[in-house]
Amino acid sequence: MEAVLAGINVMVSEDGYLTDFSQWNKEVGTEIAKNEGIKMTDRHWEVIAWIQEQVKAEKPLSIRGIKKSGVLDIKEFYKLFPGGPLKVSTKIAGVHKPKSCI
Amino acid sequence: MSNSKVKKMLFILSKATIENVYAAFVMANGARMEGIEAEIFFTFFGLEAIQKKKLEHLHVATVGNPAMHMPTMLGGLPGMEAFATMMMKKEMEKLDMPPIGEFIEILADSGVKLWACKLAIDMFHLKEEDLVEDLDGILTIGDFYNRADQEGTHLLFI
Numbered sequence: 459m460e461a462v463l464a465g466i467n468v469m470v471s472e473d474g475y476l477t478d479f480s481q482w483n484k485e486v487g488t489e490i491a492k493n494e495g496i497k498m499t500d501r502h503w504e505v506i507a508w509i510q511e512q513v514k515a516e517k518p519l520s521i522r523g524i525k526k527s528g529v530l531d532i533k534e535f536y537k538l539f540p541g542g543p544l545k546v547s548t549k550i551a552g553v554h555k556p557k558s559c560i
Numbered sequence: 561m562s563n564s565k566v567k568k569m570l571f572i573l574s575k576a577t578i579e580n581v582y583a584a585f586v587m588a589n590g591a592r593m594e595g596i597e598a599e600i601f602f603t604f605f606g607l608e609a610i611q612k613k614k615l616e617h618l619h620v621a622t623v624g625n626p627a628m629h630m631p632t633m634l635g636g637l638p639g640m641e642a643f644a645t646m647m648m649k650k651e652m653e654k655l656d657m658p659p660i661g662e663f664i665e666i667l668a669d670s671g672v673k674l675w676a677c678k679l680a681i682d683m684f685h686l687k688e689e690d691l692v693e694d695l696d697g698i699l700t701i702g703d704f705y706n707r708a709d710q711e712g713t714h715l716l717f718i
Contacts, residue, residue: 518656520656521589521593521666521670522656522658522662522666523656525662525665525666525669531669532666532669532670533669536592536669536670536671540595541595542592542593542594542595543593544593545593545594545595558656559586559590560586560589560590560655560656560657560658
């Protein structure tokens, strides 16, 4: 379905994930973050950039993967993106919702 | 934050078979991933999953487990449990399921509270140093119920 984020018309899934990454930019990400109650910092963007790289490289995202990432640890991940970090961060990153159970 | 009506999941793990331990761990971790609080109360044989010396040596039950699809007598043969366990661990590794020790670290880092049951600790003559560092403490069942005393809390016995 269509939605307007940061003044841009974008296509999103029922639970609010962008379905076309080419429609993503930082402003869109910031707006999604705001809706999730998150104020983005440089550290947030570093993590978002890493997530986007992973998805681009078709590497599956999981909590275990965060532990092994070397970019951040699980504790920080939960602190940066409270309320379900994998779900929230991927939404902000404009990528699809991860299907991982772990 | 999560808009779910489920706010907190409390798991009671009473068994040490690998499939039960993973069920509790996957569900507790999954709850955190959905923004739901999670805690695990380890009691009776479930305590094996948080004993430093035992946690990497948990087994699948091959006897009395109809899902193994083998005659019970075969399941009792020497080496059968170890073999079935090895096969299952192999499959789990393919799915990127962490081993028990690593999984406990993941749970603790994710904010899952880990409690040991006082009665079972006394019964098995265990000491706190026998248990993993990530343990949050030893509780009576009364203490554990107090932790359930808020709206949107669910208890699950495994």
